[in-house]
Amino acid sequence: MRALFLAICIFAEIAACTRPAINVDPGVSLQLAQYRAANISDILYELHFDIPAEIDADIQSKVGINFTLKDDSQALQFDFREGEEKIHAVFVNGELSDYRFLNEHIVIPPEELVVGKNIVNIELAAGTTSLNRNPGYLYTLFVPDRARTAFPLFDQPDLKATFELSLVLASDWVAMSNAPIQEVISSENRNIYRFEKSDLISSYLFSFIAGEFETITQEVDGRLWTMLHRESDTNKVSRNIDEIFNLHAAALGWLEEYTGIAYPYQKFGFVLIPSFQYGGMEHVGAIQ
Numbered sequence: 001m002r003a004l005f006l007a008i009c010i011f012a013e014i015a016a017c018t019r020p021a022i023n024v025d026p027g028v029s030l031q032l033a034q035y036r037a038a039n040i041s042d043i044l045y046e047l048h049f050d051i052p053a054e055i056d057a058d059i060q061s062k063v064g065i066n067f068t069l070k071d072d073s074q075a076l077q078f079d080f081r082e083g084e085e086k087i088h089a090v091f092v093n094g095e096l097s098d099y100r101f102l103n104e105h106i107v108i109p110p111e112e113l114v115v116g117k118n119i120v121n122i123e124l125a126a127g128t129t130s131l132n133r134n135p136g137y138l139y140t141l142f143v144p145d146r147a148r149t150a151f152p153l154f155d156q157p158d159l160k161a162t163f164e165l166s167l168v169l170a171s172d173w174v175a176m177s178n179a180p181i182q183e184v185i186s187s188e189n190r191n192i193y194r195f196e197k198s199d200l201i202s203s204y205l206f207s208f209i210a211g212e213f214e215t216i217t218q219e220v221d222g223r224l225w226t227m228l229h230r231e232s233d234t235n236k237v238s239r240n241i242d243e244i245f246n247l248h249a250a251a252l253g254w255l256e257e258y259t260g261i262a263y264p265y266q267k268f269g270f271v272l273i274p275s276f277q278y279g280g281m282e283h284v285g286a287i288q
Contacts, residue, residue, distance in 0.1 A: 022074055024102045028145070032077060033156045042068040042117075043161035044197075045153060049126055050168040051210060055133040061126040063151050064119060072113040077105040078120070079148035079155040082127035091121040106152050126150050137173075137211020137230065139273055139288060143281060147203040157202040167193045169210050176228055177208040178285040180267050199265050199284055207283035209271045216241060220249040223263075229272040 022032055046064035065078070080087075084101040091097060092112040097120075100107040108120065129149040132139050140150065148155040165177050171189045175181075178198040185192040198206070213228035218241075225245055231237050248270065256262055270287040281288045 022077070024075075024077060024105050024107055026103045028079060028156050033158075035074065036077075036154055036156065037158050039070040039074075040067050040154060040159060041070075042066070043154065043159060044164065045161055045206075046164045047151065048166045048168075049208075051138070051173075053136075053170045053173070055135060055138075059126040059128065059131070061124050061151060063122045063124065063153075065122070065153065066117070066119045067154075069113055069115060069118050072110050072115050075110055076108040076113060078108070078122075078152040080104060080106055080127075080152040081148045082129075086125045086127060088123040088125070090123075093118055093120075104148070122152050124151070134211075134275070137209070137213065139209040139211075139271065139276075140207045141277065141281060141288075142206060143204045145204065147206060153203055155203050157204060160200045160202050162200055163198040163206050165193075165195045165198075165208060167208065167210055169193060172212060173210050174213050174215055174228065175208060175210040176226070176269050176271060176286050178206060178265075178283065196266070201284050205282070205284050207281075207286050207288070209273075209286060209288065213271070218242075218245045220245050221253060223249070223252075223268060225249070226267070226269040227272065228269070230274075231272070 022035055023029065025032075044066040046066070048062040050060045052059070069076070081104045087101065087106065089096065090099045090106060092108055093114065095112065097108060097112055099109070106122070127149045130141055130146040131150060132141055142150070145155050147153055154161075163178065165179070167175050169175060169191050171186065171191050173191070175193045177195045178201065179196040182194045182196045185194070209228065213230055215226065215228055217224060217226045219225070225248060227244065229237070248268070252263060252268070265285050267285045269285055273288055276288055
């Protein structure tokens with residue numbers, strides 16, 4: 001019996017060592033998605049973006065990716081559909097990484113990872129394809145798989161995560177994201193917006209908006225609502241503002257009654273963007 005047990009253990013060890021490597025292909029293959037879904041959990045993204053008002057200037061960024069890993073026998077792929085030149089440095093568990101950049105992926109060698117808690121820190125210039133930069137404002141739009149055009153992450157919807165965001169902005173800019181604002185720190189002609197940890201969401205639902213917006217907050221049906229807008233016609237705003245908030249409250253109330261599910265998120269905010277590509281996008285806590 002002991003010999004049989006030893007044989008089973010040896011076979012299991014050999015099988016683990018000979019598991020076929022996951023191809024590094026553009027996009028997220030089914031093989032990669034299934035491996036990551038089975039082996040990665042407890043994901044927290046710590047994101048910092050230093051956003052200049054000039055739309056042609058680089059957005060310097062720091063990304064911290066915290067996660068729990070079940071299997072450290074495979075190289076780990078982070079999705080980043082941008083040029084390698086945007087990556088300044090990668091650290092894995094506090095050590096400078098000998099990573100590769102291949103086919104839209106930052107590939108971390110398995111020997112730098114551990115079973116259990118890991119943290120990968122990446123310093124980079126953020127990609128801007130999906131940041132929708134305009135004179136005086138920007139907004140993210142990451143649906144369906146475009147978060148990876150801005151920063152490295154596991155960009156697949158079943159790997160839900162929490163997000164902790166900070167933004168450095170011009171002093172006359174304001175910001176909104178999925179979570180409530182924790183604090184705003186003023187420094188010379190710049191403001192640092194720090195947000196609370198978000199709810200658990202898919203990467204395509206993560207969002208932030210920043211720019212020269214007016215902020216209006218109302219309480220309707222016992223809930224606090226916040227709207228950002230850029231309308232310069234104050235008469236138009238005053239004529240429509242109550243109806244805008246009431247329509248949002250009525251729509252949410254109907255959904256709660258119809259589904260029997262109370263609104264599950266920390267806050268409700270929305271931003272009016274006339275140039276927005278779609279009729280709207282249901283970013284958690286920060287609808288556009």
